[in-house]
Amino acid sequence: MKKTLLSTAAAMLCSTAAMADVNIGNPLALTGPIPDLVAPMAQAVDLAAKNINDQGGMFADGQALNIIRADSGCDPVAAVDAVTKLINVNSVSAILGPVCSGAAIAQAESVSIPAGVTTLSVSASSPAISTMEDGTDLVFRAAASDAYQGVALAELAIEQGITELAVSYANDDYNAAIAGVFAEAFTAAGGTVTANEAHEPSKASYRSEVATLGATSDNLALFAYYGSGGITLMRNALETGAFSTFIGADGMLSDEVIEQLGAENMTNVTFTTAASDDSTPAFGAWQALAEGAGIPAGDPFVPNSYDATFMLALAIEKAGSDDRASVSAALRDISSAPGEVIYPGEWEKAKAILADGGDINYEGAAGNQDFDENGDVAGLFSKSSVVDGAWAAELIR
Incomplete structure:
Protein backbone atom coordinates (compact mmCIF):
# COMPACT_ATOMS: atom_id res chain seq x y z
CA MET A 1 0.00 0.00 0.00
CA LYS A 2 1.26 3.49 -0.84
CA LYS A 3 1.32 6.18 1.80
CA THR A 4 1.23 9.90 1.23
CA LEU A 5 4.53 11.59 1.92
CA LEU A 6 4.48 15.38 2.02
CA SER A 7 8.02 16.42 2.76
CA THR A 8 9.13 19.97 3.42
CA ALA A 9 11.10 19.89 0.20
CA ALA A 10 8.07 18.83 -1.83
CA ALA A 11 5.90 21.45 -0.19
CA MET A 12 8.32 24.13 -1.32
CA LEU A 13 8.02 23.07 -4.95
CA CYS A 14 5.16 25.40 -5.81
CA SER A 15 5.04 25.48 -9.58
CA THR A 16 3.57 28.92 -10.27
CA ALA A 17 3.10 32.18 -8.46
CA ASP A 36 -1.75 7.20 -34.89
CA LEU A 37 -3.11 6.00 -31.55
CA VAL A 38 -1.78 9.06 -29.74
CA ALA A 39 -3.05 11.76 -32.12
CA PRO A 40 -6.73 11.65 -31.00
CA MET A 41 -5.60 11.29 -27.39
CA ALA A 42 -3.84 14.65 -27.71
CA GLN A 43 -7.02 16.12 -29.20
CA ALA A 44 -9.00 14.89 -26.18
CA VAL A 45 -6.52 16.51 -23.78
CA ASP A 46 -6.80 19.80 -25.64
CA LEU A 47 -10.60 19.61 -25.68
CA ALA A 48 -10.72 19.17 -21.91
CA ALA A 49 -8.50 22.22 -21.44
CA LYS A 50 -10.71 24.23 -23.81
CA ASN A 51 -13.87 23.21 -21.94
CA ILE A 52 -12.28 24.31 -18.67
CA ASN A 53 -11.05 27.65 -19.98
CA ASP A 54 -14.34 28.37 -21.76
CA GLN A 55 -16.25 27.78 -18.50
CA GLY A 56 -14.39 30.15 -16.22
CA GLY A 57 -10.87 28.81 -16.07
CA MET A 58 -9.06 28.07 -12.84
CA PHE A 59 -9.85 29.54 -9.42
CA ALA A 60 -11.80 32.69 -8.65
CA ASP A 61 -9.61 34.82 -10.90
CA GLY A 62 -10.16 32.63 -13.96
CA GLN A 63 -6.56 31.79 -14.68
CA ALA A 64 -5.95 29.85 -17.88
CA LEU A 65 -5.17 26.14 -17.80
CA ASN A 66 -2.22 25.55 -20.11
CA ILE A 67 -1.23 22.14 -21.45
CA ILE A 68 2.55 22.18 -21.91
CA ARG A 69 3.18 19.38 -24.38
CA ALA A 70 6.38 17.42 -24.89
CA ASP A 71 7.28 14.30 -26.86
CA SER A 72 8.18 11.21 -24.83
CA GLY A 73 8.37 9.10 -27.99
CA CYS A 74 7.18 5.98 -26.12
CA ASP A 75 10.80 5.76 -24.98
CA PRO A 76 12.13 5.72 -21.38
CA VAL A 77 15.14 7.96 -22.08
CA ALA A 78 13.11 10.49 -24.06
CA ALA A 79 10.46 10.52 -21.33
CA VAL A 80 13.02 11.28 -18.61
CA ASP A 81 14.41 14.17 -20.67
CA ALA A 82 10.95 15.52 -21.50
CA VAL A 83 9.63 15.40 -17.94
CA THR A 84 12.84 16.86 -16.52
CA LYS A 85 12.32 19.91 -18.72
CA LEU A 86 8.61 20.13 -17.92
CA ILE A 87 9.25 20.09 -14.18
CA ASN A 88 12.47 22.09 -13.90
CA VAL A 89 12.08 24.57 -16.76
CA ASN A 90 8.35 24.84 -17.45
CA SER A 91 7.48 24.52 -13.72
CA VAL A 92 4.39 22.42 -14.30
CA SER A 93 2.10 21.52 -11.41
CA ALA A 94 1.53 17.90 -12.46
CA ILE A 95 2.35 15.42 -15.22
CA LEU A 96 -0.41 14.17 -17.53
CA GLY A 97 1.03 11.07 -19.21
CA PRO A 98 3.24 9.53 -20.50
CA VAL A 99 1.39 7.11 -22.76
CA CYS A 100 3.65 4.04 -22.71
CA SER A 101 4.48 2.00 -19.62
CA GLY A 102 8.27 2.02 -19.96
CA ALA A 103 8.27 5.78 -20.38
CA ALA A 104 5.87 6.28 -17.46
CA ILE A 105 7.93 4.10 -15.12
CA ALA A 106 11.28 5.65 -16.07
CA GLN A 107 10.20 9.27 -15.67
CA ALA A 108 8.39 8.57 -12.40
CA GLU A 109 11.33 6.78 -10.82
CA SER A 110 13.95 9.25 -12.03
CA VAL A 111 12.15 12.58 -12.10
CA SER A 112 8.58 13.12 -10.95
CA ILE A 113 8.60 11.10 -7.71
CA PRO A 114 11.88 12.64 -6.45
CA ALA A 115 10.49 16.08 -7.32
CA GLY A 116 7.24 15.43 -5.46
CA VAL A 117 5.14 15.86 -8.61
CA THR A 118 1.98 13.84 -9.25
CA THR A 119 1.79 11.79 -12.45
CA LEU A 120 -1.57 10.74 -13.92
CA SER A 121 -1.00 8.57 -16.98
CA VAL A 122 -3.72 8.34 -19.58
CA SER A 123 -2.86 4.82 -20.75
CA ALA A 124 0.27 3.25 -19.20
CA SER A 125 -0.96 -0.17 -18.14
CA SER A 126 1.96 -2.33 -17.00
CA PRO A 127 1.20 -4.25 -13.78
CA ALA A 128 4.58 -3.07 -12.46
CA ILE A 129 3.22 0.45 -12.03
CA SER A 130 0.87 -0.72 -9.27
CA THR A 131 3.72 -1.48 -6.86
CA MET A 132 6.49 0.86 -7.94
CA GLU A 133 6.11 3.38 -5.10
CA ASP A 134 7.39 3.07 -1.57
CA GLY A 135 6.15 5.70 0.87
CA THR A 136 4.70 8.09 -1.72
CA ASP A 137 1.32 8.49 -3.40
CA LEU A 138 2.26 10.26 -6.61
CA VAL A 139 1.61 7.86 -9.50
CA PHE A 140 -1.92 7.32 -10.82
CA ARG A 141 -3.46 6.16 -14.07
CA ALA A 142 -6.80 6.59 -15.79
CA ALA A 143 -6.70 3.20 -17.54
CA ALA A 144 -6.88 -0.27 -16.05
CA SER A 145 -3.78 -2.35 -15.41
CA ASP A 146 -2.88 -5.10 -17.83
CA ALA A 147 -3.17 -7.42 -14.88
CA TYR A 148 -6.85 -7.33 -15.94
CA GLN A 149 -6.52 -7.05 -19.73
CA GLY A 150 -4.21 -10.06 -19.94
CA VAL A 151 -6.79 -12.15 -18.13
CA ALA A 152 -9.62 -10.83 -20.30
CA LEU A 153 -7.68 -11.75 -23.45
CA ALA A 154 -6.92 -15.24 -22.12
CA GLU A 155 -10.60 -15.82 -21.35
CA LEU A 156 -11.51 -14.58 -24.82
CA ALA A 157 -9.06 -17.00 -26.45
CA ILE A 158 -10.56 -19.94 -24.57
CA GLU A 159 -14.08 -18.80 -25.51
CA GLN A 160 -13.02 -18.73 -29.17
CA GLY A 161 -11.99 -22.37 -28.91
CA ILE A 162 -8.25 -21.74 -28.92
CA THR A 163 -6.70 -24.40 -26.69
CA GLU A 164 -3.04 -23.99 -27.69
CA LEU A 165 -0.97 -21.12 -29.08
CA ALA A 166 2.46 -19.59 -29.38
CA VAL A 167 3.30 -16.24 -27.74
CA SER A 168 5.55 -13.56 -29.20
CA TYR A 169 6.17 -10.32 -27.30
CA ALA A 170 8.27 -7.24 -27.91
CA ASN A 171 11.07 -6.84 -25.41
CA ASP A 172 9.75 -3.75 -23.59
CA ASP A 173 7.96 -3.01 -20.31
CA TYR A 174 4.42 -2.96 -21.67
CA ASN A 175 4.44 -5.91 -24.02
CA ALA A 176 6.53 -8.20 -21.82
CA ALA A 177 4.25 -7.55 -18.84
CA ILE A 178 0.93 -8.18 -20.57
CA ALA A 179 2.33 -11.26 -22.32
CA GLY A 180 3.32 -12.68 -18.94
CA VAL A 181 -0.11 -12.07 -17.46
CA PHE A 182 -1.79 -13.54 -20.53
CA ALA A 183 0.33 -16.70 -20.64
CA GLU A 184 -0.26 -17.40 -16.95
CA ALA A 185 -4.01 -16.85 -17.23
CA PHE A 186 -4.31 -18.87 -20.45
CA THR A 187 -2.48 -21.82 -18.88
CA ALA A 188 -4.57 -21.59 -15.70
CA ALA A 189 -7.72 -21.74 -17.84
CA GLY A 190 -6.59 -25.01 -19.41
CA GLY A 191 -4.75 -23.72 -22.47
CA THR A 192 -1.29 -24.74 -23.61
CA VAL A 193 1.44 -22.25 -24.51
CA THR A 194 3.54 -24.07 -27.10
CA ALA A 195 6.26 -21.40 -27.25
CA ASN A 196 6.82 -18.11 -25.46
CA GLU A 197 9.50 -15.93 -27.03
CA ALA A 198 10.60 -12.29 -26.88
CA HIS A 199 11.45 -10.43 -30.05
CA GLU A 200 13.46 -7.24 -30.42
CA PRO A 201 11.51 -4.23 -31.74
CA SER A 202 12.07 -2.58 -35.11
CA LYS A 203 13.82 -5.39 -36.96
CA ALA A 204 13.66 -5.49 -40.74
CA SER A 205 12.52 -9.11 -40.70
CA TYR A 206 11.07 -11.60 -38.24
CA ARG A 207 11.07 -14.62 -40.55
CA SER A 208 13.30 -16.62 -38.24
CA GLU A 209 11.13 -15.92 -35.19
CA VAL A 210 7.97 -16.68 -37.17
CA ALA A 211 9.36 -20.00 -38.40
CA THR A 212 10.31 -21.09 -34.88
CA LEU A 213 6.96 -20.15 -33.35
CA GLY A 214 4.91 -21.39 -36.29
CA ALA A 215 6.43 -24.84 -35.98
CA THR A 216 4.67 -25.21 -32.61
CA SER A 217 1.15 -23.88 -33.29
CA ASP A 218 -1.26 -22.46 -35.87
CA ASN A 219 -2.30 -19.73 -33.39
CA LEU A 220 -0.26 -16.70 -32.36
CA ALA A 221 -0.73 -14.33 -29.41
CA LEU A 222 1.19 -11.22 -30.51
CA PHE A 223 2.12 -8.45 -28.08
CA ALA A 224 3.84 -5.59 -29.90
CA TYR A 225 3.50 -1.98 -31.01
CA TYR A 226 2.28 -1.81 -34.58
CA GLY A 227 4.92 0.79 -35.52
CA SER A 228 7.97 -0.96 -34.10
CA GLY A 229 7.81 -4.50 -35.39
CA GLY A 230 4.23 -5.66 -34.97
CA ILE A 231 3.17 -5.08 -38.57
CA THR A 232 6.41 -6.54 -39.92
CA LEU A 233 6.05 -9.68 -37.81
CA MET A 234 2.45 -10.17 -38.90
CA ARG A 235 3.37 -9.59 -42.55
CA ASN A 236 6.12 -12.22 -42.34
CA ALA A 237 3.66 -14.63 -40.73
CA LEU A 238 1.03 -14.03 -43.41
CA GLU A 239 3.58 -14.38 -46.22
CA THR A 240 4.66 -17.78 -44.94
CA GLY A 241 1.24 -18.99 -43.79
CA ALA A 242 2.69 -19.70 -40.37
CA PHE A 243 -0.52 -18.99 -38.42
CA SER A 244 -4.23 -19.20 -39.08
CA THR A 245 -5.32 -17.10 -36.09
CA PHE A 246 -3.88 -13.99 -34.42
CA ILE A 247 -4.88 -12.46 -31.09
CA GLY A 248 -3.27 -9.63 -29.16
CA ALA A 249 -3.70 -6.35 -27.29
CA ASP A 250 -4.04 -2.64 -27.96
CA GLY A 251 -0.49 -1.96 -29.15
CA MET A 252 -1.59 -3.47 -32.46
CA LEU A 253 -4.99 -1.78 -32.71
CA SER A 254 -4.43 0.79 -35.45
CA ASP A 255 -5.91 1.53 -38.86
CA GLU A 256 -2.37 1.32 -40.20
CA VAL A 257 -2.38 -2.43 -39.54
CA ILE A 258 -5.33 -2.84 -41.89
CA GLU A 259 -3.84 -0.47 -44.46
CA GLN A 260 -0.48 -2.24 -44.46
CA LEU A 261 -1.68 -5.85 -44.34
CA GLY A 262 -5.04 -5.67 -46.11
CA ALA A 263 -8.45 -6.29 -44.59
CA GLU A 264 -8.83 -9.47 -46.64
CA ASN A 265 -5.90 -10.96 -44.73
CA MET A 266 -7.27 -10.16 -41.28
CA THR A 267 -10.41 -12.26 -41.04
CA ASN A 268 -8.98 -14.22 -38.10
CA VAL A 269 -7.46 -11.36 -36.11
CA THR A 270 -8.76 -10.17 -32.71
CA PHE A 271 -7.20 -7.50 -30.50
CA THR A 272 -8.39 -6.27 -27.11
CA THR A 273 -8.15 -2.81 -25.60
CA ALA A 274 -9.42 -0.72 -22.70
CA ALA A 275 -12.97 0.37 -23.43
CA SER A 276 -15.90 2.44 -22.21
CA ASP A 277 -19.53 1.58 -21.63
CA ASP A 278 -21.30 3.81 -24.14
CA SER A 279 -24.65 3.35 -22.37
CA THR A 280 -23.67 5.45 -19.34
CA PRO A 281 -24.64 9.13 -18.86
CA ALA A 282 -20.96 10.00 -18.47
CA PHE A 283 -20.05 8.53 -21.85
CA GLY A 284 -23.06 10.22 -23.41
CA ALA A 285 -21.86 13.60 -22.14
CA TRP A 286 -18.37 12.88 -23.47
CA GLN A 287 -19.64 11.65 -26.84
CA ALA A 288 -21.55 14.86 -27.43
CA LEU A 289 -18.42 16.89 -26.69
CA ALA A 290 -16.20 14.67 -28.81
CA GLU A 291 -18.49 14.62 -31.82
CA GLY A 292 -18.81 18.38 -31.68
CA ALA A 293 -15.02 18.65 -31.85
CA GLY A 294 -14.53 15.95 -34.50
CA ILE A 295 -12.79 13.56 -32.09
CA PRO A 296 -13.39 9.77 -32.26
CA ALA A 297 -15.12 9.27 -28.91
CA GLY A 298 -14.56 5.52 -28.64
CA ASP A 299 -10.99 5.19 -29.88
CA PRO A 300 -8.50 3.48 -27.51
CA PHE A 301 -7.60 5.66 -24.51
CA VAL A 302 -9.21 8.78 -26.00
CA PRO A 303 -11.92 8.98 -23.28
CA ASN A 304 -9.24 8.27 -20.67
CA SER A 305 -7.19 11.21 -21.96
CA TYR A 306 -10.12 13.60 -21.50
CA ASP A 307 -10.84 12.20 -18.04
CA ALA A 308 -7.25 12.50 -16.86
CA THR A 309 -7.00 16.13 -17.96
CA PHE A 310 -10.32 17.06 -16.37
CA MET A 311 -9.44 15.28 -13.11
CA LEU A 312 -6.05 16.92 -12.71
CA ALA A 313 -7.66 20.32 -13.23
CA LEU A 314 -10.41 19.46 -10.73
CA ALA A 315 -7.79 18.37 -8.21
CA ILE A 316 -5.89 21.64 -8.56
CA GLU A 317 -9.15 23.60 -8.30
CA LYS A 318 -10.10 21.60 -5.18
CA ALA A 319 -6.69 22.30 -3.61
CA GLY A 320 -7.19 26.02 -4.16
CA SER A 321 -3.72 26.47 -5.66
CA ASP A 322 -1.33 24.79 -8.05
CA ASP A 323 1.01 23.81 -5.24
CA ARG A 324 2.46 20.46 -6.36
CA ALA A 325 2.25 19.01 -2.87
CA SER A 326 -1.56 19.31 -2.80
CA VAL A 327 -2.44 17.57 -6.06
CA SER A 328 -2.28 13.93 -5.01
CA ALA A 329 -4.72 14.05 -2.08
CA ALA A 330 -7.09 16.34 -3.98
CA LEU A 331 -7.08 13.94 -6.94
CA ARG A 332 -8.43 11.19 -4.70
CA ASP A 333 -11.03 13.57 -3.25
CA ILE A 334 -12.59 14.69 -6.53
CA SER A 335 -12.78 11.24 -8.12
CA SER A 336 -14.74 9.28 -5.53
CA ALA A 337 -17.80 9.49 -3.28
CA PRO A 338 -19.14 11.28 -1.38
CA GLY A 339 -19.99 14.24 -3.53
CA GLU A 340 -22.22 15.46 -6.32
CA VAL A 341 -21.61 13.56 -9.53
CA ILE A 342 -19.79 15.51 -12.23
CA TYR A 343 -19.74 14.36 -15.86
CA PRO A 344 -17.34 15.31 -18.67
CA GLY A 345 -17.71 18.95 -19.63
CA GLU A 346 -19.36 20.05 -16.39
CA TRP A 347 -16.56 22.35 -15.28
CA GLU A 348 -18.71 25.36 -14.38
CA LYS A 349 -20.93 23.19 -12.18
CA ALA A 350 -17.97 21.55 -10.43
CA LYS A 351 -16.21 24.87 -9.96
CA ALA A 352 -19.26 26.38 -8.23
CA ILE A 353 -19.65 23.40 -5.88
CA LEU A 354 -15.99 23.50 -4.89
CA ALA A 355 -16.13 27.27 -4.36
CA ASP A 356 -18.97 26.75 -1.89
CA GLY A 357 -16.95 24.14 -0.01
CA GLY A 358 -18.89 21.18 -1.39
CA ASP A 359 -17.70 17.77 -2.54
CA ILE A 360 -17.73 16.34 -6.05
CA ASN A 361 -17.38 12.87 -7.54
CA TYR A 362 -16.17 12.82 -11.14
CA GLU A 363 -17.65 10.01 -13.23
CA GLY A 364 -15.60 9.70 -16.37
CA ALA A 365 -16.05 9.00 -20.03
CA ALA A 366 -13.92 5.90 -19.55
CA GLY A 367 -15.96 4.75 -16.56
CA ASN A 368 -15.61 4.94 -12.80
CA GLN A 369 -12.41 6.76 -11.88
CA ASP A 370 -12.17 5.75 -8.20
CA PHE A 371 -8.50 5.15 -7.42
CA ASP A 372 -7.48 2.19 -5.29
CA GLU A 373 -4.58 2.26 -2.83
CA ASN A 374 -2.10 1.92 -5.71
CA GLY A 375 -3.55 4.72 -7.82
CA ASP A 376 -5.22 2.23 -10.18
CA VAL A 377 -8.74 2.23 -11.59
CA ALA A 378 -10.94 -0.66 -12.62
CA GLY A 379 -11.84 -0.88 -16.28
CA LEU A 380 -13.73 -2.49 -19.10
CA PHE A 381 -12.30 -4.08 -22.23
CA SER A 382 -13.46 -4.64 -25.77
CA LYS A 383 -12.47 -7.00 -28.55
CA SER A 384 -11.91 -5.63 -32.03
CA SER A 385 -11.99 -7.51 -35.31
CA VAL A 386 -12.06 -6.36 -38.93
CA VAL A 387 -15.57 -5.94 -40.36
CA ASP A 388 -16.16 -4.38 -43.79
CA GLY A 389 -12.57 -3.19 -43.93
CA ALA A 390 -12.49 -1.44 -40.54
CA TRP A 391 -12.07 -2.25 -36.87
CA ALA A 392 -15.34 -3.10 -35.13
CA ALA A 393 -15.35 -3.21 -31.32
CA GLU A 394 -17.54 -5.20 -28.95
CA LEU A 395 -17.53 -4.81 -25.15
CA ILE A 396 -16.49 -8.03 -23.42
CA ARG A 397 -16.12 -7.16 -19.70
Missing part, protein backbone atom coordinates in the same frame (compact mmCIF):
# COMPACT_ATOMS: atom_id res chain seq x y z
CA ALA A 18 -0.30 33.52 -7.43
CA MET A 19 -2.40 34.96 -10.25
CA ALA A 20 -0.33 33.10 -12.86
CA ASP A 21 -1.70 30.55 -15.26
CA VAL A 22 -1.85 26.89 -14.26
CA ASN A 23 0.48 24.65 -16.24
CA ILE A 24 0.17 20.88 -16.62
CA GLY A 25 2.91 18.92 -18.37
CA ASN A 26 1.79 16.52 -21.10
CA PRO A 27 4.59 14.24 -22.35
CA LEU A 28 2.70 12.27 -25.00
CA ALA A 29 4.30 9.87 -27.50
CA LEU A 30 3.82 12.11 -30.53
CA THR A 31 6.51 10.15 -32.36
CA GLY A 32 7.69 6.58 -31.96
CA PRO A 33 5.80 3.33 -32.53
CA ILE A 34 2.16 4.45 -31.99
CA PRO A 35 1.62 8.02 -33.30
